[in-house]
Amino acid sequence: xxxxxxxxxxxxxxxxxxxxxxxxxxxxxxxxxxxxxxxxxxxxxxxxxxxxxxxxxxxxxxxxxxxxxxxxxxxxxxxxxxxxxxxxxxxxxxxxxxxxxxxxxxxxxxxxxxxxxxxxxxxxxxxxxxxxxxxxxxxxxxxxxxxxxxxxxxxxxxxxxxxxxxxxxxxxxxxxxxxxxxxxxxxxxxxxxxxxxxxx
Amino acid sequence: xxxxxxxxxxxxxxxxxxxxxxxxxxxxxxxxxxxxxxxxxxxxxxxxxxxxxxxxxxxxxxxxxxxxxxxxxxxxxxxxxxxxxxxxxxxxxxxxxxxxxxxxxxxxxxxxxxxxxxxxxxxxxxxxxxxxxxxxxxxxxxxxxxxxxxxxxxxxxxxxxxxxxxxxxxxxxxxxxxxxxxxxxxxxxxxxxxxxxxxx
Amino acid sequence: xxxxxxxxxxxxxxxxxxxxxxxxxxxxxxxxxxxxxxxxxxxxxxxxxxxxxxxxxxxxxxxxxxxxxxxxxxxxxxxxxxxxxxxxxxxxxxxxxxxxxxxxxxxxxxxxxxxxxxxxxxxxxxxxxxxxxxxxxxxxxxxxxxxxxxxxxxxxxxxxxxxxxxxxxxxxxxxxxxxxxxxxxxxxxxxxxxxxxxxx
Amino acid sequence: xxxxxxxxxxxxxxxxxxxxxxxxxxxxxxxxxxxxxxxxxxxxxxxxxxxxxxxxxxxxxxxxxxxxxxxxxxxxxxxxxxxxxxxxxxxxxxxxxxxxxxxxxxxxxxxxxxxxxxxxxxxxxxxxxxxxxxxxxxxxxxxxxxxxxxxxxxxxxxxxxxxxxxxxxxxxxxxxxxxxxxxxxxxxxxxxxxxxxxxx
DNA sequence: TATGAATGAGGCTTCATTCAT
DNA sequence: TATGAATGAAGCCTCATTCAT
Numbered sequence: 001x002x003x004x005x006x007x008x009x010x011x012x013x014x015x016x017x018x019x020x021x022x023x024x025x026x027x028x029x030x031x032x033x034x035x036x037x038x039x040x041x042x043x044x045x046x047x048x049x050x051x052x053x054x055x056x057x058x059x060x061x062x063x064x065x066x067x068x069x070x071x072x073x074x075x076x077x078x079x080x081x082x083x084x085x086x087x088x089x090x091x092x093x094x095x096x097x098x099x100x101x102x103x104x105x106x107x108x109x110x111x112x113x114x115x116x117x118x119x120x121x122x123x124x125x126x127x128x129x130x131x132x133x134x135x136x137x138x139x140x141x142x143x144x145x146x147x148x149x150x151x152x153x154x155x156x157x158x159x160x161x162x163x164x165x166x167x168x169x170x171x172x173x174x175x176x177x178x179x180x181x182x183x184x185x186x187x188x189x190x191x192x193x194x195x196x197x198x199x200x
Numbered sequence: 201x202x203x204x205x206x207x208x209x210x211x212x213x214x215x216x217x218x219x220x221x222x223x224x225x226x227x228x229x230x231x232x233x234x235x236x237x238x239x240x241x242x243x244x245x246x247x248x249x250x251x252x253x254x255x256x257x258x259x260x261x262x263x264x265x266x267x268x269x270x271x272x273x274x275x276x277x278x279x280x281x282x283x284x285x286x287x288x289x290x291x292x293x294x295x296x297x298x299x300x301x302x303x304x305x306x307x308x309x310x311x312x313x314x315x316x317x318x319x320x321x322x323x324x325x326x327x328x329x330x331x332x333x334x335x336x337x338x339x340x341x342x343x344x345x346x347x348x349x350x351x352x353x354x355x356x357x358x359x360x361x362x363x364x365x366x367x368x369x370x371x372x373x374x375x376x377x378x379x380x381x382x383x384x385x386x387x388x389x390x391x392x393x394x395x396x397x398x399x400x
Numbered sequence: 401x402x403x404x405x406x407x408x409x410x411x412x413x414x415x416x417x418x419x420x421x422x423x424x425x426x427x428x429x430x431x432x433x434x435x436x437x438x439x440x441x442x443x444x445x446x447x448x449x450x451x452x453x454x455x456x457x458x459x460x461x462x463x464x465x466x467x468x469x470x471x472x473x474x475x476x477x478x479x480x481x482x483x484x485x486x487x488x489x490x491x492x493x494x495x496x497x498x499x500x501x502x503x504x505x506x507x508x509x510x511x512x513x514x515x516x517x518x519x520x521x522x523x524x525x526x527x528x529x530x531x532x533x534x535x536x537x538x539x540x541x542x543x544x545x546x547x548x549x550x551x552x553x554x555x556x557x558x559x560x561x562x563x564x565x566x567x568x569x570x571x572x573x574x575x576x577x578x579x580x581x582x583x584x585x586x587x588x589x590x591x592x593x594x595x596x597x598x599x600x
Numbered sequence: 601x602x603x604x605x606x607x608x609x610x611x612x613x614x615x616x617x618x619x620x621x622x623x624x625x626x627x628x629x630x631x632x633x634x635x636x637x638x639x640x641x642x643x644x645x646x647x648x649x650x651x652x653x654x655x656x657x658x659x660x661x662x663x664x665x666x667x668x669x670x671x672x673x674x675x676x677x678x679x680x681x682x683x684x685x686x687x688x689x690x691x692x693x694x695x696x697x698x699x700x701x702x703x704x705x706x707x708x709x710x711x712x713x714x715x716x717x718x719x720x721x722x723x724x725x726x727x728x729x730x731x732x733x734x735x736x737x738x739x740x741x742x743x744x745x746x747x748x749x750x751x752x753x754x755x756x757x758x759x760x761x762x763x764x765x766x767x768x769x770x771x772x773x774x775x776x777x778x779x780x781x782x783x784x785x786x787x788x789x790x791x792x793x794x795x796x797x798x799x800x
Numbered sequence: 801t802a803t804g805a806a807t808g809a810g811g812c813t814t815c816a817t818t819c820a821t
Numbered sequence: 822t823a824t825g826a827a828t829g830a831a832g833c834c835t836c837a838t839t840c841a842t
Binding site for chain 1: 814815816817818819
């Protein structure tokens with residue numbers, strides 16, 4: 001194994017271990033000592049790669065979230081859905097289903113949200129990680145235009161949709177409140193469809 | 201000053217000081233030492249009244265939030281608004297305006313949200329503090345019924361409204377993102393009106 | 401109830417409660433707060449009767465131990481045992497049997513021992529509480545003389561007997577080490593008999 | 601100085617300082633802060649080596665006690681004492697003389713006794729530290745057998761001897777009660793000789 | 801006598817970060 | 822790069838004792 005692989009190896013071991021511990025015990029209850037112990041790495045090594053626990057956490061969320069959206073859009077492309085509303089719902093539904101499968105990821109993201117309102121618009125931020133890919137933002141803006149949907153400010157509408165989805169789904173998935181996610185979905189999707197429906 | 205006033209005095213000084221420090225520096229960065237120093241009270245006295253920092257925080261949020269909603273509904277009653285949608289918007293607008301005036305309260309509440317998704321539906325919870333008053337929940341359910349609004353599940357709709365308002369307003373008020381609150385309001389209110397509009 | 405009875409009542413409630421808590425949780429883990437709470441007495445009242453926790457403990461041990469020996473000697477008198485060795489063994493056996501029945505008392509006394517070597521000769525000290533009664537010391541000295549037992553220093557022999565009994569019985573009763581008390585007794589009593597046997 | 605020496609140095613400085621303070625002021629009155637201050641070591645360093653004050657104390661007692669017995673037996677071997685009773689008395693006398701020279705060690709050990717009756721048979725326990733050396737237990741059992749001494753249970757006899765010696769000597773050495781140690785010794789040794797005398 | 805709120809010293813422990821190797 | 826011993830600030834909490842009522 002070359003020296004670079006060893007390097008990557010340590011960094012990745014730290015990332016993987018941290019993800020595991022963060023989702024298991026929460027960030028606040030995970031010490032750097034915990035992380036390095038579980039990663040079989042010396043304490044000092046941690047600081048070679050990350051400024052502190054929170055930088056590591058941010059990187060982790062960015063990576064995981066980006067993958068989530070990237071996968072959602074890849075899947076969308078494979079499904080040849082033509083109707084705009086259906087596309088948006090498809091993406092949202094894909095993401096929700098993933099979060100249902102990996103609630104620990106949801107918890108991690110939700111814990112991040114807790115840090116401050118700054119990061120509240122998580123989803124929008126994350127898709128910017130890779131500037132080359134078309135993200136949900138581009139998909140939405142283009143779709144509104146192409147479908148001649150009458151929205152005074154599409155960006156604001158997207159913002160409201162994302163905030164609505166994320167804040168309600170935390171509650172629904174993690175606490176079944178006010179309804180389990182599968183029962184909640186119809187209400188949510190109907191509301192979203194109303195927010196972006198074409199004027200007939 | 202009687203003994204009870206003295207007692208209340210210390211407890212209130214702790215509450216007031218803590219509110220000041222929590223909103224200024226955040227809860228995590230406020231130590232119990234900070235609080236007692238600023239309140240001119242001995243450290244042990246803190247533990248006479250509160251189990252820990254977080255119990256104090258919870259009391260603070262409950263008190264402040266309850267007052268906010270109570271004031272909103274009192275004001276509503278004084279304004280003789282007959283239309284249901286207008287009533288709902290009035291209450292929401294009142295709360296938003298208060299939070300704009302006291303963004304520190306918004307920050308405190310938002311920090312609470314951080315604790316866990318459990319408390320996410322803050323607003324609904326808080327109005328339950330006083331079981332005698334009619335809260336926004338009762339107002340909404342009764343209004344839907346009286347106005348013959350066709351909602352499959354009014355409770356779920358209220359949940360979505362509250363989550364939408366709270367999550368978007370944090371961002372708008374504190375970060376002017378995606379728009380300053382006054383520019384954002386029309387979009388938000390239109391969306392809400394659509395969610396509860398009567399079928400004509 | 402007269403004022404003196406109320407006084408006694410509080411003091412006794414403190415003593416009783418403290419004994420209960422000391423034996424249950426140990427002295428170190430029993431706070432004055434614990435004691436006054438359980439005795440339904442105000443904290444300040446404690447200091448009206450006792451200098452501190454340890455004074456209370458000393459009083460408690462003295463009272464309980466004195467009763468123990470007093471009972472043993474009373475019982476001895478009722479049994480008309482004429483042989484000196486038998487008398488000594490009777491008393492020791494009586495005390496051991498009581499401690500077996502109330503190991504919590506044994507624990508309390510043993511915890512006291514822990515405080516320092518000063519109190520090591522517990523048993524001798526305690527019988528001095530009431531100067532009027534004949535104690536085991538008097539019984540022993542008189543018995544040695546009357547039975548013409550050849551001991552260079554009877555006081556030292558009594559001291560050794562008491563230390564031997566107390567230190568081995570703690571271990572035997574509380575930990576069955578090196579043997580359970582009933583199996584250990586024969587060895588112990590034989591050793592003691594040898595220490596005070598008459599020269600034939 | 602190599603890294604291991606430095607490490608050992610800190611640990612040993614903590615041990616030495618703690619021994620000094622424990623014996624001077626008692627364990628309860630010695631805070632960890634005291635120890636680290638006197639050892640010129642940071643507070644956190646303490647927790648690198650010891651779980652708490654009591655773990656340090658246990659290590660200290662084990663070390664010191666083991667050395668004491670080890671020295672006693674080494675000295676015995678150099679003195680070519682053939683008679684069994686004389687051997688036992690020699691060892692006991694050696695230990696007593698050492699404790700007379702270093703009463704602080706006696707105090708420390710006596711404080712340990714306080715921890716609970718579990719450790720009551722201190723001496724027997726300690727010699728087990730090094731499984732390779734022959735300890736006083738082995739010496740005793742072997743001696744009883746070789747000398748054809750009629751004891752129903754030699755282990756119980758040894759237990760009684762050790763408890764008798766330790767509990768009486770604390771009192772005699774530290775408080776001259778009931779007699780100064782040198783005056784007490786003859787009585788003690790005679791009693792012990794009687795406990796293990798060969799049947800003629 | 802009796803109360804119990806208030807005190808604040810005292811002690812414990814964790815952990816992010818540094819730095820010599 | 823990598824290590825991990827050492828640091829010491831930072832925070833938490835308990836509790837004996839006092840004192841005004």
